[in-house]
Amino acid sequence: MRIPCPHCGARDVQEFTYLGDAKPRRPEGLDATEAAMLEYVYVRDNPRGPNDELWYHAAGCRAWLMVRRHTLTHVIESAVPTKSAKAGVAA
Amino acid sequence: MRYSIFSLISQALKGHRGWQPAxxxxxxxxxxxxxxxxxxxxxxxxxxxxxxxxxxxxxxxxxxxxxxxxxxxxxxxxIRSNYxxxxxxxxxxLSMKLWxxxxxxLNYNAMVSQRGVLNLFHSDVQRDAFARRANAMRLAGVDAAFIDREQVRSMLPFLDYETSRFPIQGGLLQGRGGTVRxxxxxxxxxxxxxxxxxxxxxxxxxxxxxxxxxxxxxxxxxxxxxxxxxxxxxxxxxxxxxxxxxxxxxPIESHVLQAFVSEGLKPLLDCVVTFGAGHLYISQSDKGGLVFGGDIDGYNSYAQRGNLPVIEDVMEAAMALWPGLGRVRLLRHWGGVMDMSMxxxxxxxxxxxxxxxxxxxxxxxxxxxxxxxxxxxxxxxxxxxxxxxxxxxxxxxxxxxxxxxxxxxxxxxxxx
Structure with missing residues (x-):
């Protein structure tokens, strides 16, 4: 599998680190309900089909990418840099 | 039909034409x-x-x-119960007892073979962790033996003990573990x-x-x-x-896990052995093929097939543990989709x-x-x-x- 990095071109999947589903967003502050935190930390859609996910190009440009990839065929539709990863998903 | 030595002899005499679908x-x-x-x-x-x-x-x-x-x-x-x-x-x-x-x-030959599962450790820290696990197992009434490097060597003399980056220091052996067809x-x-x-x-x-x-x-x-x-x-x-x-x-993601089998070899590995410095486990099937596997591919997947980097990773671990495998050829590899829970x-x-x-x-x-x-x-x-x-x-x-x-x-x- 190769990921078309917007900065480096198509690169081997070995250069990347996978974080996971890009959808969950950390609820705001201490006011977050337990249900919202449960959703954020544990519950996933886990689709068989196109999936938006976060990959880190560790051995390349070191950018976080939002990759839209099909989970059955592994075909990658798009890969774009994301700024939301740090604030929204990365621990 | 109940399977037994008598049903087998009787069918053998009839040219095995009387077997019914199971x-x-x-x-x-x-x-x-x-x-x-x-x-x-x-x-x-x-x-x-x-x-x-x-x-x-x-x-x-x-x-x-x-x-x-x-x-x-x-x-x-x-099969094992070394948790x-x-x-x-x-x-x-409970599962082990049912096996x-x-x-x-079931009146069915599932080839349950309690040949032992040996988890190797390669550092002092890992020794401590395995000792803790062995103690937890014994407290729960599960068999566990903690063996040293020389005992491992007497069981599996062909592993790399001297030159490796991760020298084998010993292992946690569950003798009742093994394989099933x-x-x-x-x-x-x-x-x-x-x-x-x-x-x-x-x-x-x-x-x-x-x-x-x-x-x-x-x-x-x-x-x-x-x-x-x-x-x-x-x-x-x-x-x-x-x-x-x-x-x-x-709270589940689906991931693909690959497994591998080598060409058939004469009997040489009589237990299940796992490498502690990487993720690798090997056993030998009764047909002679070495059956082994390692990590999941690491990204969400419903494809019942994986990618080459993990294959390379597993082969490297196998070579690190057992250099003699270098000239053994891979016969097949495949993938399965796992429910990875959180x-x-x-x-x-x-x-x-x-x-x-x-x-x-x-x-x-x-x-x-x-x-x-x-x-x-x-x-x-x-x-x-x-x-x-x-x-x-x-x-x-x-x-x-x-x-x-x-x-x-x-x-x-x-x-x-």
């Missing part, structure tokens, strides 16, 4: 007391224990492909369930779950609608998809919908659990209360914080 290829009836969705090892075991332990035989097992086509035929056939945490150890030990009596109970587990449970009246319906994919007033009443399938009083989901790998049909979302442990529980039961999240350790999973799930479905040894596998543990995180890596399924 189970009926049933057509679905309009309704059942219990529908088991998923004809893998766990589903067939569930149906068998429902019929044999709880007298519920108006049961159908629905399988989208054919029996044994999924993960029960894609694993590396290892650390209280929620796990007694459950997997020990399985062939007599995985297809025969599916076939044995299918035959035993069928003989007690269970319908095994193949090529029957569930396309929808009927829910009326908050209660599951039946399913839509590619072979027509089927009504049921209780519906048991046992579809690890695809649990999220089935759950979505009932409007549920699960704490690395399974779920055996009621679903939040009445009449619906959930058995999921086996990560890549489901095969060894097959008998206990079916046993405890059948108990839950029949009695509407959890079996005491599986009571920790609750769906709500992610909300209550009672996680069973054997590896301690948190909610990152690709690391479990």
């Amino acid at each position: 189970w009926r290829d049933a057509a679905p009836k309009p309704g059942y007391d219990v529908l088991v969705i998923g004809g893998g090892g766990h589903g067939l075991a569930t149906a068998y224990y429902l019929a044999s332990r709880h007298g519920i035989s108006n049961v159908a097992v629905l399988e989208k492909g054919y029996i044994g086509s999924g993960n029960v035929g894609r694993n590396t056939t290892i 650390l945490l209280p929620g796990n150890t007694p459950f997997y030990e 020990e009596g399985l062939e007599q109970e 995985h297809d025969a587990v599916a076939w044995g449970y299918a035959r035993a369930a069928d003989s007690r009246g269970v319908d095994i319906v193949q090529n029957c994919e569930v396309t929808g779950i009927d829910i009326v007033d908050g209660r599951a009443t039946g399913v839509q399938t590619t072979r027509g609608p089927i009504k049921a009083k209780k519906i048991a989901l046992v579809v690890a790998g695809n649990s999220s998809r089935l759950a979505a049909m009932a409007g549920m979302r699960l 704490d690395g442990s399974p779920i055996i529980d009621h679903a939040p919908i009445e009449g619906l039961y959930l058995n999921a999240g086996w990560c890549y350790g489901g095969f060894k659990a097959t008998p206990a999973s079916g046993f405890c799930f059948a108990y839950l479905v029949a009695k509407d209360e959890p079996h005491p040894l599986a009571a920790a596998y609750r769906l709500d543990r992610f909300a209550t914080g009672r996680l069973i995180d054997e590896k301690g890596v948190g909610a990152q399924p690709n690391l479990h």
Whole structure:
């Protein structure tokens, strides 16, 4: 599998680190309900089909990418840099 | 037909022309007391224990492909009960005890071989961790032997002891662990369930779950609608998809795990051995092939095939442990789809919908659990209360914080 990095071109999947589903967003502050935190930390859609996910190009440009990839065929539709990863998903 | 030495001799004299199919290829009836969705090892075991332990035989097992086509035929056939945490150890030990009596109970040769499972350690820290696990096992009544480097060398003289970056310092040996022929587990449970009246319906994919007033009443399938009083989901790998049909979302991601078998070799490895400095386990099948596997590929996938980097990683670990493998050729490799749960442990529980039961999240350790999973799930479905040894596998543990995180890596399924 190769990921078309917007900065480096198509690169081997070995250069990347996978974080996971890009959808969950950390609820705001201490006011977050337990249900919202449960959703954020544990519950996933886990689709068989196109999936938006976060990959880190560790051995390349070191950018976080939002990759839209099909989970059955592994075909990658798009890969774009994301700024939301740090604030929204990365621990 | 009961299998025995006498049936074998009698068939041999008749040229083996009298053998009958081991189970009926049933057509679905309009309704059942219990529908088991998923004809893998766990589903067939569930149906068998429902019929044999709880007298519920108006049961159908629905399988989208054919029996044994999924993960029960894609694993590396290892059985063990060398777990650390209280929620796990007694459950997997129940499974081991059921394995020990399985062939007599099912009247089917599953080639249960208690050849020993040896986990190697390569550092002082790992020695401490393994000593703790060995102690936890012995406290729970599981056999565990802690052996040193020289004892390992006497068992497996061909491993790399001298030149490696990760010298072997010793191992944790569970002598009762071993391997089982995985297809025969599916076939044995299918035959035993069928003989007690269970319908095994193949090529029957569930396309929808009927829910009326908050209660599951039946399913839509590619072979027509089927009504049921209780519906048991046992579809690890695809649990999220089935759950979505009932409007549920699960703490599970699907990932692909690859496994490998080499060309046939003369007998040289008489136990299961795992490499502690990487993720690798090897055993030798009775046909002579070395069966081995390692890590999951690490990203969400429903493809029953993996990518080359993990193959390379597994081969490197194999070479590091056992340099003599260098000229052995790989015969086949394949992939299976795993339900990777958020704490690395399974779920055996009621679903939040009445009449619906959930058995999921086996990560890549489901095969060894097959008998206990079916046993405890059948108990839950029949009695509407959890079996005491599986009571920790609750769906709500992610909300209550009672996680069973054997590896301690948190909610990152690709690391479990």
